[in-house]
Structure formats: structure tokens, C-alpha cells
Amino acid sequence: MIANYGYKDGSGDYFIAVDTDKCDGCGRCVEACPGTVFEVVDEDPNDPFREDPVVIVARDKGRKLKYECGPCKPPTNRPALPCVEACPQDAISHSWDR
Amino acid sequence: MIIAGIDCGAKNTKSVILRDGKIIGKGMTLTGFDQASAVKESLDASLKDAGIDARDVDKISGTGAGMEEIKDAAMKVNEIRAMAKAANYFFPSARTVTDVGAEMGRAVKIDERGKVIDFAINEKCAAGAGAFIEAMARAIEVELEEMGPMALRSDKSIPMNAQCAIFAESEVVGLIHAKTVKEDISKAIHDAMASRIVSMIRRIGVNEDIVMIGGVALNPGFVGCLKRELGIDRVYIPADPAFGAAVGAAVVLKEEA
């Protein structure tokens, strides 16, 4: 499942997509993210039959993604995003640059 | 040389008259739905304030969302460049500038000559602009000018969940129903708004000295919350912050002339 956390408002699209078929809930992204955007849960709240841990973005964080992720997204000289870099499964992607 | 700088903003249109780099007159008017006439009105007001005639003006420089409507402008200056120059004009030590107006918030990193190094913008969502505080003032039935001073009288921190001006209206109405005092609500509103502006500033890096221009700089409650969020003691604000971009536009033209 592709879980799109985040939102779209008048200023743009701010979604973090987690591919839950790839994510194994290892939690590396949780450690890497300075904004504490991610959280590993034992059961996927969007997939009650799944038995394995998976990462989610809590709702109140999701509503502020543009701001929470801001420090990792300087307008220029952008390093790789810590969460994307940390994920061994390549499960995370961001929808926005600016 | 006499230069007029005009900033046709979403809410107000501001004009300044610069004689040899010194401000000699200012004029402001509501932009309304007819930008061209707002431009004329504000220019006339600033000429009157300066005590000069339209013919005395050598050149006009324009900026702002409605700059296309400034027909007589010899130059149109991008808003980012204008605000950077303005900060440098008022405070040469400035390295970070934030401009918060009715419909936008911006942060710019500048060098010692007022050149833009980096910038971040928030527009098209009222939650990150002055319009947010205006909408909240309406929702809790408080005059806009009262909002800031009220916030300063509170030391409570009530978190706001809504990140949208429309949803926040119901949230603050809910707080009123729950008998929360308006001072505390006002503080919550300014805190929420300041945290959004600060995260934008953090994207370009917080480098002192920090200058704030734009109409929202006149709101002491907002400035207080901004300082607290940034963890700094002082934010530099020019005398008439709403005219910042107009001044910047005029200075850019002067330097290029």
C-alpha cells in the first residue's frame, strides 16, 4: 500500500508517501528525522490484517509537514533528506521540493 | 534625484518618495479591487506628504503583487529583491529579513550589500500570512489592532490544532465557548502563526541581525511570539514597516540609475 501522509493546501502539495509493502518498521527513519515526523507502530492502522510493524506519520504532524520538514529543505544546497537516506528499503518519498 | 517607490500589495498600496536616498514622504491606501486607482491615490498621498508635485518625481519604481498596474514605473522590482534592499537600507547589519503582509510571508537571507542569497516564500494559503490573524480577530470579535496587545497580556500556551484559517475559526470559537479568556486565545493565535513563519525562516537559516518588515511587524503580539520562537532578544523593525518593500524598490532603482 502507498500511504500518502500530509496535505495539499493553497500553497502546494506536501505529502510523504510510505510504501508499506517495502517498509519493515526498522525505525531508522524515526532516528534520522530531526522533526520527529515518523512513528513505528505494531499494527498498521490502515490495514488491520497486517501483522508486522510499520512506520506512520501521526495526524497532527501530517497537517504541518511543510513546516516540520522545513529545516531539512533549505532552498539551495540541499543535502539528501535524512529519512529517505536512512531507509534501507527505499520506502519513503516526498512530493515537494520547495 | 527624486524617486517614488510604490508597493501595490494585496491589501494596501504603499508609496514613498525618496530624495537623494532619504525618505521625504509616504502614502498608503487600501488596494481594493481597482489596483490602478489605488496606485494613483497612494502616490498622490505621498507627494502631498512630501510637499512636492508629481512633475518633480524623476522616476517611479514598482513592486508588490499588483506591480503590473503601476503603469508609469520605470522599473519593476521583484518583491524579494525589494525587501532585501529595504532591510539593508534601514539596518546595514541585517542578514535575515522576514516580510509578513496580509497575503504572504517571506524570509530572505542577504549579504552585507543587501543582495539576496537565499529565500523562502509562503503564499496562497492564508494560514501563513497576516490574513490569518485578521480572520481570527473577526472570529473572536476583537479589533485587529487589539489582537497583539491582548496576546502580550497572556502567558498561557494553548496549542492550536487547526492549520487552516477556516478550520481555526471554529477552533477559536470553540475556545470562546469553553470560556477561555480572549487574551489567551489571542496568544495562541499569534503563537501558531509565529511558529509557521519561524519554520520558514529556519529554512534559510537564522542569522542575526533579523529584520522584520511588512504590516504584521506593527503587531507587538506577533513580534513577541516571533522572538520567543526564534530564541532571540531583538528583532529590528524600521519606523514604518509596512512601507519596507516600497522603500526597497525605490533604493534598487536609485542604485541602478
Add this chain to the structure above:
Amino acid sequence: MGEEEKKQEYWRWTESNWKNPDIKWEDAKIVTVGIDVGSVSSQAVVMTDGQVYAYSNMRTGSDSPESARNALNLGLEGTSMPESRIDYCIGTGYGRVNVPMADRSITEIACHARGAHFIYGPEVRTVLDIGGQDCKAIRCDEKGKVTNFLMNDKCAAGTGRGMEVFADLLSVPIVDVGERSFEVKEEPEPVSSICVVYAKTEATGLLRKGWAVNEVLAAYCSAMGHRIFTLIERIGIEKGFAITGGLAKNRGVIERLTKEIGVEPMHTEWDTQIAGAAGAALFGYALVQKGKGRRK
């Protein structure tokens, strides 16, 4: 409270309950309940062995636990089924963690997909739910399992609330918005601001320019249709397209949206408002069958 009245006008439906006359609950092996506490309305669906036995649909009050309780009471009303007969109860929706009688909660995303699969049949692949305060777009497979989703509850644009604000601004009863938006000579350009706050300003300007109220309505309906289109675009639209939620009743938005999408929405005899609660009850049934649910 003015706010409350406005909402009632908007969601023009009556609180109701329904009971399936062909089912005798006494014969059921497993009884499960799903309770969906949304921001505007709450539903309870009672299932006997995976079939809808009874349901209720009512307005959400200011208190989630109480709304859940009222929905369940109304659902069981006239059935003579004692509450103790319920094997498993699942809460879903905006207030799902505040459903006191629930054995567990499951997100509205999962429940909606499963409920739509039940209501519309296994052909459903894309579910769009436009609620009072959010907009969900879900893609699911032939089993009703979610494959891709997004939920926008940050921004009022593209939600019932955005439409409410506009109807209010133009003093048009919200139920008339759809019809009136078609009473124009020519389809106007959509309102260009997405943000509801700025769109209001834009609309005021249009009125001042001499636009008729219906033209402004049309311009907003098509802006809203387009806005929702860009949201579902992110998850991709597949045939088997279903629209649920309060705004599904607003022709002005829905017809303009489906025109842009180019896919006709599916039809059903069921009340689409029970999708979430039905999905929850079905999950309950599946969990009990798998031996994971409580069975007294």
C-alpha cells in the same frame, strides 16, 4: 447555535434507522457492530454473520462518546437485540478513539474502502469521500484492501466546509447551490484562488464587477471540482469510481468533477453514508472469524 443550524441545513438528511426484515438476529452466529463517528454525522451498523441487519445515521453531537452511544441505541431500536449479544465492536472515523463500547478502532481509510467494496461490489477501485471537514481518496483492490490513499484534513478547500463558507457569503441555501450553479448562460472561468479565505475575497470582487450570484456559484463549484480532481490525481483514478460523503449530493461540484475525470461514478441502492461503519462491522466479523476478536 447558528453554526449548528447551518450544518443541519447543509446535510439535508433526516436522522434515520433501518432494520432488515428478512434477518432474525436470534439465528446469527456472529454479531458485529461498526460505529463511525465523523465530524458531522455518526453511524452504527449492526451485522449478523457479515450481513447488514440494522443501521442508524445521525448527527454528531459535541461529545464523541455520547454520539457513539446514541448511534448504537438508535441502531438497535426496535430490534429487541440486547447489547450483550454483540461479539465485537469497532470504532472508526474522526472520533474513533472515543467510542467507549468499541473493542478496537480502525482508521476510516481502511473501513471506508472495505465498506465501499461491500456497498458497491468488488468492481470498486477508487473511492472518493468528501466530508464536512476532510477529503479522502482511496484506491483498493478487488478484495477491498487499500492499495493507495490520501486524506486531506488540513485545508478547508475541497471540503464541505469550504462550500458552506461560500454559500454563506452568497446567502444561498447550501442545498440550492448545485442547481443554481447550472442556471448560468455560459460556464464562467473557475475562481482562481484555492484558499477559501482568498477565494472569498475574489468572489466579493466578482460580485462587485457585476457577476450574478449564480455565476459566482458556478465559478466556485468548478474550482472545487478541479481542486478535488487534483487531489485524486495523486493516487490515480481507476474505473470503478465511487463517490461518498455529504458533498456527493452537490451536483454543481460532482458533475463538473466527473466531467473532468471522464469516468462516471457508480450507483448503489445503499445509503452511502454508512460505508465507514459497514466496513468497521465487516472488519469485526473477519477478526472474530480469524479467532482474533473477542467471542463471549
